[in-house]
Amino acid sequence: MYRAEVFVTLKPVVNDPAGLTIRGGLHALGFKSVKEVRAGKYLVITVEETDEDRARALVEDMAHQLLANAVIEDFRVELQQESASPLVAEGRAAELHS
């Protein structure tokens, strides 16, 4: 099982009104040294795959097809192996005991 963290961000050439507004808020709070804020999306996707390369390829395919819009956004995928989630583990334990 792999846990993928997907970071979707607006391309550098695309204006980011949310980031500009947050920067304004930080300036108002006194964080005068804040130069730039870029807002984006963060998704965590768990896939039941055993091969790391395949898991990465799948998540990148998801990002190309749906998670990011290539017209305005870039994405980055970080992958880490994970043991079965507690719920799944419980389910398996239940199976073993039945």
Place this chain on the structure above:
Amino acid sequence: MRTGIVVFPGTWSDRDCAHAVGEILGEPVRYIDHRERDLHDLELVILPGGFSYGDHLRCGAIARFAPVMEAVSDFANRGGLVLGICNGFQILQEARLLPGALLRNASCEFRCEWVHLRVEQSDSAFTLDARPGQVLRIPISHGEGNFFADAQTLESLERDGRVVFRYCAPDGRVTAAANPNGSLRNIAGISNARGNVVGMMPHPERACEALLGGDDGLAVFRSAIHALARVPV
């Protein structure tokens, strides 16, 4: 004009569109469920405004994969008339039937107000009845209508006359003050190369009766009727 209006979960302007086309113009209208796959009985398909699938991830991103969208794409490629209004425009872009994207309004505010639109070209199926330079008064109602396209796409849209509407002052001047959402070059609506697919952020269906504040939106729907009379689907 046999008209179909697509209804996704979260669509909100379907009945306004049906009222404009069916009641005011007296044309036959039916609703299209988002799971339908056959649009052969239709001449015009409208993707209305709203918040399809809660606007989750990105406006229009999930709707694009609804079963009906494959049929809409085939319908458009056959030359059928397709009008995307507001969320419908966002869906057409996500489906790559129109270029560019619609970002969050530069103000970060939802804008619900009357705006003025300058008709930039009268060759599209939805502006045949208008003349270039004509000013239409039509309301907007959106939080993500900030038109963006890369420099190359913008140039080709301008060069090929595919910018259909621009936000303008009441006298037709295209000014920064008349731009309600930060759209590049004040773009409010564009067409595909063939002119049978148009996307626009403003709501013409909400400007079809003087009683409701104005009827400039009728030009959009009447143009479609005349486009069909000229080149039957």
